[in-house]
Amino acid sequence: MGSQAEVAIPETTINKNPRVSVVILAYNHEAYIRQALEGVVMQKNNFKFEVYVHDDASHDGTSDIIQEYEKKYPSLIKPIFQKENQFSRGINPLTHHIYPQLKGDYIAYCEGDDYWSDPLKLQKQVDFMDSHPEYIVCGHDVHMQYEKGVSVKEVFYNKPSEGSFSFTFLDEFSNHFLATASVLVRRDVAIDTPVTNNLVSVDMHALLYFLSKGNGYYMVDKMAVKRRNLGGITMDLAYRRRSVDGQYRMWKEILVFAPERYKSLLRFRVAEYQRLLLKKRSLSPRNNYADLLLGAVRNNPFWFLGLGEKVRQLRLQCASR
Structure with a gap:
């Protein structure tokens, strides 16, 4: 794998703020977090970027691996370790703990059990967004990886079109097809995401808020891997029990800014x-x-x-x- 030391950064940008702030959300991802971090540090860019890794009080070895990468890439990896699980308290770590610290022009996301597979992912997306200021968000296709015990779907994301295409609020509303690990959004839009203590389908809530401000662009390139595993939040029984009420509350909140x-x-x-x-x-x-x-x-x-x-x-x- 590549390292941050291998990234060629023009001398004129050394003292400037990072172009991209990467956010990784982790909780009990000991089996996956290393691959998620490697997918980020291998990025080859002509700009600076920063990586905030939020560990929501994991009780496995997740935090130890994050600390290992912090020591190896001290100018890149910026961990946030919670002593008490924020999700169980109804606190969204993005709006409460992470967004206020970000300095990049863009924000990219990766959940701790997914990973980026293309070392040019960020460069491709930033180049596109820089040259197309009319777009708010950029996503891309992903590889699906199903682990043991999880039923395989022939089609997991029903995209509104084939190839690369522009998409709207209505496209994402009609069928949630954007994988979190594919998203790059303009920071000035993301940091204004309405605060909510309803953490059911929080990714859908955020994506539709982004798209209420403008359109998105979807790249055909498969540059990340979306995992489906038994440890995922949607597999959690307590989460599923409250999901109907949570989605009801989510749609009422989205109605406000739609x-x-x-x-x-x-x-x-x-x-x-x-x-x-x-x-x-x-x-x-x-x-x-x-x-x-x-x-x-x-x-x-x-x-x-x-x-x-x-x-x-x-x-x-x-x-x-």
């Missing part, structure tokens, strides 16, 4: 979760029967007339134009 032309579609999505919570009898002081029922009627009155899907399709066609 572009006006898409709000009617967001209301239909919120109504779907309100009806689902009623069906599951997932009631709480926050989700009482009367509020859920009234919200479902207000957000999609056509459903009660048997016309909900027909009207949704018509509005989707209008929004796509």
Whole structure:
């Protein structure tokens, strides 16, 4: 593997701020974090970058490996070690602990159990974004890696187009196809992401916020590996139990900042979760029967007339134009 020492950085940029701030989120990723870190330090760029590695109070050997890389790359790796797990407290480490420290023009992400596979990933994305200021975010294709015990999907991400293409808020809303490890976003947009204590589908919340500010571009290059393993958060039983309520809260929050032309579609999505919570009898002081029922009627009155899907399709066609 390459190292940060091998990266050719023009002399004129030595004292300037990094162009990219890389964020790695880790928790009990002892089996994977080394590969995630290697995928970052092997990057070959003509610019400086920094790497913040957030360890959310892991109780395996994750923090030891991060410290090993900090010692090996002291000017590159900047760890943040939590003593108490922030996720369990409903605290988003990005908005609370990481974003305030970032200095790059762009932010790139990698979860601790994924990794970058192309040493030119950052260079390709930065070159594109520098020459196309009209785009807010840049993503790319990924390799899927399924580990033992995880069911294999023939198609994991349903992309709205083939090859390289531009995409919108509506594309990501219709089918979440951007892998976190592929994302490069303009820092001035990302740091304004609304703070939320709902950590269900937090990546979807952030991506749709980015795309509420402008369009994205998707590269056909497969430059990262997305892992599916039994230790992933979506496999956690407690997470899955609260996922319906969490996604309901997420869509209500997204409705606030969604572009006006898409709000009617967001209301239909919120109504779907309100009806689902009623069906599951997932009631709480926050989700009482009367509020859920009234919200479902207000957000999609056509459903009660048997016309909900027909009207949704018509509005989707209008929004796509």
